[in-house]
Amino acid sequence: MDVAVQNTPEWAAGFDDPASTPASGDVWELSWNGLHEGIVVVAVVRDDYVLGMPVTAGPAGPANVVVPLAGSSITVWPRLETGLGRFLLHRRLGTVLSDDRIRELRLWAHGRGDLATFAPGDGEEDSSTVDHLVRDFQRRCFIEWPSAEESTLDIAATEMTPRQFQEHTGWEPGRILELWSGLILTPEERQALGENADAWTTEVVDLPTRELTSPEVKGLVLELCATRGISEREARNAARDAYALAARTDSVTARRASRAADAIRTLIADSSAS
16 A cells, blocks of 8 residues: 655655665655655665755755756755654655765765765755754654663563563563563553663664564555554554564564564554454
8 A cells, every 4th residue: 555645745746766675875755654754865774774865846055966856856955964764764756876976975065075076056045944954854863763762671681480570560461471572561561660660671673673664664554554543653563562472473474574564464454354
């Protein structure tokens, strides 16, 4: 299911170059909770985030350059490069720059080189546009999934068996087994751990989480949001929990690349049937 986002700029709506794996030089539309969150040229790709240069359609000033895109052109802001979670990547619009051209722009942006292939724009610097971009991409930089509050139980740190932990907390045995399987603690459960909350929990940086940050499953995540009427964060947490449980059974394929998608499709099917 191809899920469109709201508020995509009209100039960008016509571009589409399907891909699920981001690469340096790609142009991607970002989204969160089904809303457009800007467009970037990917400069660097890491395991769980990318470094992206903001893109606009307006005239270029001395701090940005114009590059061609599918018979048109876009304005790239190398000096506003920022880190963004891979889970924000929604739709690839095309590829505009080679690795060498990306390197040229980055060196220029950091004052360590001159532009050989490009030239800065000669338009007036619009301070309001710059301020708006800076604020928007600072905010996007701090959109995190999972957040620091979304953690799992560090079983080794508790130094308890499931039965001992159940006796200590008074929680339902079924929930204890879920937590022992790697499900995310609810905010209420984390709070109930009191002074042990930090010592007994760990950040969610496991295989299910990494696979669920892939743009390959972005459309399925948004479909789950629509089916259940929940936020993207809630959908991702539900999918991660389903993945963690299913990975311990034969119900999820052994093909690693499709496990996350299978888990989400199962949740969507269950929601549609209820």
